[in-house]
Amino acid sequence: MTFKKPFRAVPIKEGKVYRRKRRYARAKRIGVPVVVLAAAAAIGTCIGLTPSLGFPSLRPGHRDTVSGCTVTDGDTIRCNGERIRLLGIDAPELPGHCRTGRNCAPGDGYASKRSLADALVGTIRISRVGEDHYGRTLAILSSDRGDLSCWQLEHGQAIYKPQSDDGRRVARICPKAVLLSN
Structure with a gap:
């Protein structure tokens, strides 16, 4: 057997x-x-x-550059068809965009949009964080003038929103501007 x-x-x-x-x-x-x-x-x-995978383009939050950017409003830009929302801030809405019952940021939406357009100078660097419920990319953006969220806060064109600041990144980048905006 x-x-x-x-x-x-x-x-x-x-x-x-x-x-x-x-x-x-x-x-x-x-x-x-x-x-x-x-x-x-x-x-x-x-x-x-973030873990080092050996493939920098696959690492989450990898800093990249974007071009062809236009300003949509005080906290949103469009770069080559990608809608990008600045992390951690809320800017005033343009007239007619604040829905009934929504608590919108105070201020002039046009001035906020102009301020962000003034900050878009030189090389625009992006660090993607995620996506919001409208399908926009949530990101930290910086130009030759510095971090764009901080720029808007420092110039009084946006307010800091801790609930939309993933990992308190904006608060770490520009703590003084965060304190001044509240």
Whole structure:
């Protein structure tokens, strides 16, 4: 008689309970490193660290440059068809754009739009963060004049919105402007 597998003595404990314990022990050995790695990745993400993948274009938040930008309003621009919303700020709406029941930022929408247009000078760098519920890219943008969210806050053309500042990034970049806007 031939066996496909070599014969192995079966312990007396071989049964459902014994197999379950062995499976649990194996899962425990494999599961602990996975949980530790997942926790480390979550903590790193919370404090703003991103894993180095060796492919800089695939890293989340990779700083890139954009061109062909036009200003839509005080906190939104369009670059080559991509709608981009500045992170952490809310600018006054243009007349007729503030829906009933919405708490819009106070101020002159046209002045805010002009201010952002004045800041779009030279190379525009972008650090993408995510997407909002309108499908716009949420990002930190900077030009030769500095960070655009900070520019708008410093010139009184927007207010700081902590609930839309992912990871308090704008607050870390320009803390004085954030304090002045409130």
